[in-house]
Amino acid sequence: MSGILVIAEQRRGELRPVSLELVGAAEGLRRAGEAVAVAILGSDPQRFVGALSVAGVDEILTVKVAAPEFDADTFESAVGALIAERNPDVVLAAHSVDSFGFAAALAARLKLGFATDVFRVERIEGELVATRGGYGQKVSVEVDFPGRRTVLLAIRGNVFKAPEQAASPRVTAFDAPQVASRAAGREFIELSAGDDVDMAAAEFILTIGRGIGEEAKVPQFRELADAIGATLGCSRPIADAGWLPKSRQVGQSGKTASACKLYIAMGVSGAIQHLAGMKHVNTIVAVNSDAEASIFGVAKYGIVGDVFEIAEELRKHF
């Protein structure tokens, strides 16, 4: 068989939304007559059949495994068995923390064509070509996979559109080989709240990044945020340095600022992980002294200038 195999993701009983984005990516890539199968792994994979029954899916493969949550050995073994049986042309996984943990090992072991953080995928003269970023997203890089029968691509989140229409794909139970995992998942821990801020509910966020330079500058921006009525957030380096609690960190690995409508980023250069977490925001204003900062690529408005000067001037208006 050929076709496209999508590896869905679930965590704590919820299908991760990126799973359906992968179906969207597969939809754009499938050739006439080519089937899209979606595999879901878990101790009770059946429960995700409803959520995965969307347009563009021909078959759902339920893969019952012992580990209820992501486990690298389990995934490598089961996805490896799926690839061996189905012999797909393309395997699509998410560029996510779970996939960081197994995709490269699987590709290396099975000698699959392999690229990660892919945001465009197409066929050029019949050859699969994936596009990703390089040098801090300053360039785009097209990669191909000469001589590879199967190509595994880890797809960037928030790029491809999830299908909205429901469908009734065929459901097949896939028997994965039993595996004695060398790791054991224990428990999940919510990021410890350093204060009682609810970033997820905040509609207006003022975020500070590495560009503020030193911890002594934090109070000035806290005061500014209060004055303009914004919730103060920060990028990863600020939280890692302990200048603000982790609960204030926004971006992919921090709190998802899901309600945010106006986002002012001061001195945030915009690592891809940060930008991915803020892409849904309607109005992003970036203030940065570096005109080349990648945050200007996603911001609606950009101010190239000194963050402190702009902050002082802005304060006078409120």
Added chain:
Amino acid sequence: MKIMVAVKQVAALDEDFAIRSDGRDVDADFFIRDLNEWDDFSLEEAVKIKEAAAEPVEVVAVSVGADEVDESLRKCLAKGADRAIRVWDAAIEGSDSVAIARILAAVAQREAPQMLFAGVQSSDQSFASTGIATAAFLGWPHAAVVTSLSLAPGAKSAVFRRELEGGLLHEVEIQCPAVLTIQLGINTPRYASLRSIKQAAGKPIEVLSLADVGLNAADVGEAGSLSRVRRMYVPDKGRAQLIDGDAAQQAARLADIIREFKGAQT
């Protein structure tokens, strides 16, 4: 105990840069080279374990690259690595992260560490694959995006937390030896003192060839890679509508945007 830390010298780009004439990379003249930010954290984690241990722990920094990489390895030596190893051969040019992983695994087989750390990803190519692919070649258990670690020298297992999306951590116990990819923020990397920088300058860096680690040209470069760069180009970007003027004018426009937003809310 021995901990191997795989490090990479990454390239940031000069403000004005040019694509190489073959269109497949940036011209190296525009590279600003430095030790990968993630690797600073994984090295620090290894050095912290060494300093806390009652028994001797050796920290070995390993990198793949031409002689300019020595500068980053000296930085590792200055920050507490005991030894540094660099592997290079002209055939390695054009290797992707998986081909590099094959080399690192070959070094690990020679060195037989009890633990191997790598950064979650590199800041230049950001594949987030080298460490985990290295584990595959070694046949070792592995985990990605480790944000805290409890590892006692000589223990049969380690406990760590991996950092998931959306402010969630997952605690996992893993058998040793293992490969862990280390996330930013797991510790606070130290600055090298002037004294340690001076000492590092005098320390040897072992340079190994492909043959030294038991590999040949077909294992690396394009032949040993799972992907090939076809084309590199500067994308259209800068969608942001720039607010011009001096700081006062820019701030006034920003204040308007904030007031418009607040007006729409009420």
